[in-house]
Amino acid sequence: MDRGGMKHREGRPEMSGYSVYEEENERLTESLRLKANALKSLSIDIGTEVKYHNKLLSDMDSDFDSTGGILGSTMGRLKALSRGSQTKLLCYMMLFAFFVFFVIYWFVKLR
Secondary structure: OEEOOEEOOOOOHHHOHHHHHHHHHHHHHHHHHHHHHHHHHHHHHHHHHHHHHHHHHHHHHHHHHHHHHHHHHHHHHHHHHHHOOOHHHHHHHHHHHHHHHHHHHHHHHHO
């Protein structure tokens, strides 16, 4: 059978253009197969990494939501404290804090 204008000759494969092309084709096919396997492995690793990071983001989202709820309730209590008639209590707390800092300063100064 004549392929590409060259006749296949028994015993002399180096003369056959078809054999050279077939060997090159096999080599390129093997190279392509290795590259495809590398890409497949890389895409699987990327998928695993994406799933892991999505889980981390989901956990962070729930943590931020719970923290936001706690901060919101604390701010509500602070607003109620500032609006209420508890200014006397707030004044006593400020005086107590000032007294504690003064005592600490006095102990440090005496050393």
